[in-house]
Amino acid sequence: MKSTTLLRLSAALLPLAFAAPLFAQEATTGAGEVAEAEDAVDSQEIVVTGELYFRNRTLDANPVLSYDLEYFQRFEPVSVGEMLKRVPGVTFTSDVLEYDGVQMRGLPSGFTQVLINGRRPPGGESDRSFFVDRLPAELVERIEIVRAPRADQPSEGVAGTLNVVTKESASFDGGFLKGGVLMNEDGKLRPSGAIAYADGKGDTTLWGALNYQGRRNPKKKTTDFFDGEFAEYTGRELQDDTRDGTDISGNFEVTTKSDAGRLRINALVVDTDRDEDEVSTIFEGDSPADLDLDSVEIQRERISQQTYALAADGELAVGPGDLGAAFGWSGFRDKSRVSTEEGDDVDDVDLVERETLDIRDSEFTQTLYYAFGEDDARVRVKVGIDLLQKERDGTNRVFEIDGTDVSEETGPGAIFTIKEKRYDPYARVTFTASEAITIDGGLRYEITRRDTTSDDGTADYDAESLNPSLHLRWAPSEAGQFRASVARTVRRPDYDLISPYTQEEEPADEDDLVGNPGLANERAWGVDVGYEHRVGSNGIVGVNIFYRDVSNLIELVDTGEVASGGGNVYTPQNIGDGKTWGIEFDLSTSLAVAGLPDTGVFANYTYLDSDVTDPFTGLERRFNGQPHHVYNIGFIHNLRSAGVSFGASLSGRSRSLESQLDETVELRYGRDLEAFIEKRFADAFVVRLSAQNLLDRKKKEDFRFYDGDSVEDILEARAGNDVEESELESERSGALFQLTLRAAF
Structure with missing residues (x-):
């Protein structure tokens, strides 16, 4: 382990930091009912348990699905991405055994908002997405799927919001140790380990992991x-x-309470060091049985990424209500190095290119609000403002190498700075008409000021957006509740589209692509209508219908100017519209009604559809990469007398299509089967063997390429289905096994 990594980790943990969730007002229990956050759960109930855990039944007025860590933990997920395989409507287009850019409702990852404890972590992706496979499952207390936001929640989740709530001192008592090892199909082993502890004295509690x-x-x-x-x-x-x-990670939290209010301080750090080596051997021939070696390419990528978060929040009784404030800093650092070697065979390759990427993201956030009316009052009012100040500095250099000659081929705009300020005042009113009916409405006014600077120019952009929301919860019985929501959400443009520089030979060989710093936010009106019902004492079944009408979609348009290569000059503009809709179903319950109280089943199925006009062909199609359906089904069974549990989960998705100017890609995945078996002993220990990808899932892609020197040539080829070249690609990774020992103390 690198000493510099340990130093970074230690330095980040010293100041305490990242605020526990202001985003989620209540915590939930595995039994499915809402509980107060200070009802701490003993560590043995989480680490060594023979109980069945199901999706929580929340009482939020807006549609929120909540899943405690115990819902996932027996399958021993390594990251948040692996946890999300089992929640409704979530899919990925990642490689086999990888789950990075989460796609809620099948939309591209930039349409999904990822939050940690209610705050957006900065990430290195140009579409502002955050790769959830970098968040270790060990840090998670629960995962919340927010289908439609309230006025006091950020409005950026057009497809929805994923809120990762990390463990906190008020909800956990005691400690645990974990040791484990992962084994791939080739027999290589990788260790894992964790330690965590929570305790309290008087009105002060602390957590560290x-x-x-x-x-x-x-x-x-x-x-x-x-x-x-x-x-x-x-x-x-x-x-x-x-x-x-x-991945090395840690979080630390301390909370103190008094009659006048509370103060909470918390820290989070994730350090990732990863090597990615690709060895590509290329053959030529008339058939798979008659191939001759043509060339070899080796690409070596060294990735070093760190995510930091430091914050504090508190609440103080002032007058008839409570005054709340939160302050935070989040940072993301990415230093990646890529080298490419080419040659006639593996033993005879030369270095031909080197690329470096350096990104520094920093975000400062402040929140101030005043709320009056008790939680059980007929009317509760909350007014506040969220402030954000962000700066991203990026440098992407490319060097061509020919023997001892090195020439820099860095493109224009590859060194840039983006500064963004946000001012988001809001007002929210909650009206409780009766125990059965709650109405929650509000307005959020988002003001954005953005400056983009690169070595190819400087530009600024100002925008204002009024985002109303209205939510109704009606519980006609103790077992069932209806929810209906209307909310307006936004998606901010990709960083690489707002940088004011010219890319040559894009989107076709003779064309130029000019960035547009004046791009407006994409905006969407969304409707969610759902019903959920308690099954037995703690199970739940739910169904939800959603619809999103997205305006200001960003597409490339022809400026009418002549490019340097003789083609056309294109620029991104807000001209398109799109719609997406679907039905989401989920079930998690025991089979007690069938006489099997120690068997739990869970299932979800999501049907998806959409309609968007292709910016080049003018034809109607679905959103890129959106499958028609996503599903997951599984079970867990407890043998109480033997202290043994086992279970399995099967997930899958339909094919999807992605259409770009000069290519189309059809994507297919096989089904994914995972399973576990565990043995509990001495009331404090559990040994668990889990496995992923037992069906040797494959990722298959069919590529069709259309040739042409200009956009007109390419479109003519597409209209005539004149495919220049095509490819069939298949990827596999084999099964992954994990042996884990956990101990509670």
């Missing part, structure tokens, strides 16, 4: 090449892609 996770994913990919549409076979590429690294 450290986690070390080894990660490895050896993948093999086969690509067959064709002229025309899978007509004339021309060759094959065999690729070994191994991703190997470690």
Whole structure:
């Protein structure tokens, strides 16, 4: 382990920090009922348990699905991404055994808002998404799926919001130790370990946790090449892609309360070091049985990323209500190095290119609010303001290497700074008409000031957006509740589209693409209508219908100017509209009604559809990458007399299509089967063997490429289905096994 990594980790934990959730007002229990956050759960009830845990039944007026860590933990997920495989409507287009850019309701990852404890963590992706596979599952207390936001919650989740709530001192009592090892199909081992402890004295509680996770994913990919549409076979590429690294993480929290209010201070740090090595061997031939070695390419990527969060929040009784405030800082650091070697065979390669990426993200947030009216009052009013100040500095350099000659080929705008300020005042009113009916409405006014500077120009952008929301909760009985919501949400433009520089040979060889710092936010009106019902004493079944009408979609348009290569000049503009809709169903309950109280089943199914006009062809299609359906089904069974539990989960999705100017990609995945078996002993220990990808799931992609020197040429080829080249790509990774020992104290 690198000494610098340990120093970074220690330095980040010293100041305490990141605020526990102001975002979620209540905590929930595995039994499915709402509980006060200060009802701490003993560590043995979480680490060593023979109980069944189901989705929580929340009482929020807006549609929120809540899942405690215990819902996922027996399958031993390594990251938040692996946890999300089991929640409704969530999918990924990642490689096999990887779950990074979360796609709620099948929309591209930039439409999903990811929050940690109610605050948006900065990430390195140009579409502002955050890769959830970097968040260790050990830090999580629960995951909340917010289908539609309230006025006091950020409005950026067009597809929805994923809120990761980390463990906090008020909800946990005692400690635990974890030790484990992961084994891939090739027999290579990677260790993991964790320690956590929570305690309290008087009105003060504290929590601290450290986690070390080894990660490895050896993948093999086969690509067959064709002229025309899978007509004339021309060759094959065999690729070994191994991703190997470690995640070190920790969080710390201290809370103190008094009659006048409370103060909470918290810290979070995640440090990722990862090596990605790809060895591609390319063959030429007329058939898979007649191939000759053509060339070899080796790409080595070294990734070093850190996410930090420091914050404090508190509440003080002032006059007839409570005055609340929160302050925070979040940081993201990315230092990646990529080298490319080429040659006639593996033993004869030369370095031909080196690329460096350095990103520094910093965000300062402040929140101030005043709320009056007790939680059980007929009317409760909350007014406040959220402030954000963000700065991103990026440098992406490219060097071409020919022997001892090194030339820099860094493109214009590759060194840039983006500064963004946000001022978001809001007002929220909650009206409780009776125990059965709650109405929650409000307004959020988001003001954005953005400056973009690069070596190719400077530009600024100002925007204001009024985002209303209205939610109704009606519980006609103790077992059932209806929810209906209307809310307006926004999506901010990708960083690489607002940078004011010109990219040559984009989107086609003879064209230029000019960034547009004046791009407005994409905006959406959303409707959610759902019903959920308690099954037995603690199970739950729910159904939800959603609809999103998205305006100001960002598409590329022809400026009418002549490009440097003789083609056209294109720029992104807000011209499009799109719609998406679907039905979400989920069930988690025991089979007590069938005489099997120690067997729990869970299932979810989401049907998805959409309609958007392709910016180039003008034809109607679905959103890129959106499947028609996503599903998950599984069970857990407890053998109480033996102290043993076992279970399995099967998930899958339908195919999807992605359409760009000069190519279309059809994506298919096989089904994913995971299972576990555990043995509990001595009331404080549990040994668990879990496995993923037992069906050797494959990712398959069909590529069709259309050739042309200009956009007009390419569109003409597409209209005539004149496919220049095509590829069939298949990727596999094999099963992943994990042996874990946990102990509570």
